[in-house]
Amino acid sequence: MAFLELHNIHKSYFLGKEEFPVLKGIDLNFELGEFVSILGESGGGKSTLMNIIGGLDRNFNGEVRADGQLLDHKKEKQLDDYRRGTIGYIYQSYNLISHLNIVDNVLVSLNMTDLNSRDKKQRATDLLKQVGLGDQLKKHPNQLSGGQKQRVAIARALASNPQVIIADEPTGALDSKNTAEVLEILENIAAEGKLVITVTHSQDVANYGTRIVRLADGKIEDDTRLKPPYETTAEQPNIKPKVLSAGASYKNAFQHLSYNFWRNSLIMLGTAIGLFAVLLFSGIGNGVNAFIQDQINSMINPNSVTVMKNPTGKKLSNAEFQQQLAQFADDPTKLLFSDQQVKQLEKVKDVDDVEAGYQLNSYTLSYKNKNQTSSGIQTWTKAFASDTIKSGHAPKDNEIVIDKAQAIALTSEKTYKKMLGQKIKVTLPWINQSNQPVQVSAELTIAGFADGGQAGSITTTNYKTMRNLLRDAKADTRTNFISINVKDSNDVKAVANRIRALKDNGKYNYGAVTVGDILDTVNQYVSIASIVLAAIAGISLIVSALMIIVTMYMSVSERTKEIGILRALGERKKDIRRLFTAESVLIGLFSAALALVLAYAASLGLNHILYGIVKFNMVQITPGNIIFTIVAAIVISFIAALLPARKASRLNPIDALSAD
Incomplete structure (x- = not known):
């Protein structure tokens, strides 16, 4: 019984509307164990017939049956399976893949079998x-x-143990010695029970087989059997075909990437620079946020809520509230608390302690004929962090804590500590109950030094001392801020919201600011700046994506013949697309790795330089930044490869195989 049958095969090419028939009704049957030579002159239709037999040409009329099964040439998947499991190709021009060694060239076919890795290699x-x-x-x-x-x-x-071997002019480029050796090998293949079909224009080559089919002008001119088919008794290896795995595609992509590493390294470097810039700016944003948080937390108790009067009576956001406070700076009477309001705040749920206080805008320190004018003096509360005072102690009655920078300005870097326990004159402006300006002045004992650092100077007295100073100067003694300490840090935000919601006669009484609010506002600005810088750096990623696109298109052009080879061996369009997207993704991954190395090197250098200035690591690259960089690299490289990969997968295998 025939293994391969061709019935009434017609094939024409068209130039415009003009038809050029190539095959004009071919009927042939082939058996296993035959070594058949298709003999004919160039242009007679031999190669076209081979492409139809091999499942590469889909546009013809007629039937092809393999092992009794009709092949539907309109179903691409069925033809992929047919080529993968039934057909083995041998070409005149060899059609080997240049970037693979000879073992890997054979493995290309074996990767589409059910053998394990060790057996494939063996x-x-x-x-x-x-x-x-x-x-x-x-x-x-x-x-x-x-x-x-x-x-x-x-x-x-032979690798995947196909039943049909198609050899297209297998000896056309060989000398006589190699020709004889190749023909002997083909004869042995047929003797093992396979069907060998060779296309040739050489009578000597044709005489070597078991049968000669002469093709002339698209028709069978003669079909001569030289000897009977070989017995099909040889034991065949148990190898089953299967679709190409993703791992095999990535391995092939890596091999090609490695083969052209130095050319691709320029693309990887360009992409890495863009990723590095984005990563570095993100790390700087993290560092600045952490630095600000560290500075604020070093001065302010995170369990505290600072309450100020709401001068508008309207419900305001934190930003709006801060703006309103600035507008009422010239009329501080609108910001003063009554004793009843202090008691109202003591009743708020989860409040641990309520401390009334004073916060004045400006003041002057005088010490041994030197004056230092600053802004922002307030009374000591639990809102201050425990380590705010770097030397000395919290202010008691008639005592004051001044900032280290102020002490140095009034004395020197080496002698400022001698001021501890000394008297210093404090002068500050305030108002009386008629809203008239009053000058408040007193000599207080220096109890300690604070270090506001980058956040600004800290000067503080206790509540009793400030109240006595104001009273003695006949100034208004009503407080203008209240510090609330919350029992549990997890309740701080809830307590602040409860305070903001307090109303009298339909008007909102208070604004409340927490450490979290301050940090949220600052971090928002820092994040915006970081995003803008990262976006600017991201422009280079667009350029990198364009570079990858160009590179992939070049790769498709360079590897056109390889694409044809892979399709002839049974790879699907999906496998070809994945081959190119895989290579692009690998470029992205290598770029991300290089970017991480560059970013960590830059962060080490910058942190070493800046630590001497601010005593803080200002570049902090987080795991989230690293994950984002890797994901961005993969996404950018994958998207960049989509169009070139699609073009590669849509190439006609016959045209691809004939490419130079």
Whole structure:
């Protein structure tokens, strides 16, 4: 019974509307064990007939049956399966993949089988040894002679144990010695029970087989059997075809990437620079946020809520509230608390302690004929962090804590500590109950030094001292801020919201500011700045994406013949798309790795320099930044490869195989 049947095959090419018939009704049957030569002159339709038999040409009329099953040439998946499991190709021009060594060239076919990795490698090695290349296993195609290349092609054709071997002018580029050896190998293949079909224009080559089919002008001119088919008794290896795995695609992509590493390294470097800039700016944003948080937390108790009067009576956001406070700075009477309001705040749920206080805008310190004018003096409360005072102690009655920077300005870096326990004159402006300006002045004992650092100077007295100073100067003694300490830090935000919601006669009484509010506002500005800088740096990623697109299009052009080879071996369009997207993704991953190295090196250098100035690591790259960089690299490189990969997958295998 025939294994392969061709019935009434017609094929024409068209130039415009003009038809050029190539095959004009071919009827042929082939059996396993035959070594059939299709003999004819160039242009007679031999190669077209082979493309139809091999499942590469889909546009023809007629029927092809393999092992009794009708092949539907309109179903691409069925033809992919047919080529993968039934057909092995041997070409005149060898069609080996240049960036792979000869073992890997054979493995291209074996990767579409159910063998495990070890067995695939062993079979590839055994086949190459059988064709006389056991001592050439590590070589690439460009290191082999023509005869050796053809032997690699034969080994690859046999690798998946196909039942049909198609050899298109297999000896056309060989000398007589190599021709005889190749024909002997093909005869042995047929003797093992496979169907060998060779296309040739040489009568000598045709005489070597079991049967000669003469093709002339698109028709069968003669069909002569030279000898009966070989017995199909040889035991065949148990190898089953399967679709190419994603891992095999990525391995092939990595091999090509490695083969052209130095060219691709320029693209990787360009992409890495863009990723590095985004990563570095994100790290700087993290560092600045952490620095500000550290500075604020070093001065302010995170369990505290600072309450101020709401001068408008309207419900305001934190930003709006701060703006309103600034507008009422010239009329501080609108911001003063009554004793009843202080008691109202004591009743708020989860409040631990309520401390009334004073916060004055400006003041002057005088010490030994030197004056230092600053802004922002307030009374000591639990809102201050425990380590706010760097030396000395919190202010008691008639005592004051001044900032280290102020002390140095009034004395010197070396002698400022001698001021501890000394008297210093404090002068500050305030108002009386008639809203008239009053000058408040007193001498207080220096109890300690604070270090506001980058956040500004800290000067503070206790509540009793400030109240006595105001009373003695006949100034208004009503407080203008209240510090509330919350029992549990988890309740701070809830307490602040409860305070903001307090109303009298339909008007909102208070604004409340927490450490979290301050940090949120600052972090928002820092984040915006970081995003803007990262976006500017991200422009380079767009350029990198364009570079990858161009590179992938170049790769498709350079690898057109390879695409044809892979399709002929049974790879699907999906596999070709994945081959190019995989290579692009690998470029992205290597770029991300390089960017991480550059970013960490830059962060170490910058932190080393800046730590001497601010005593803080100002570049902090987080795991989230690293994950974002890797994901961004993968996404950008994958998207950049989509169009080139689509173009590659849509190439006609026959046209691709004929590419130079």
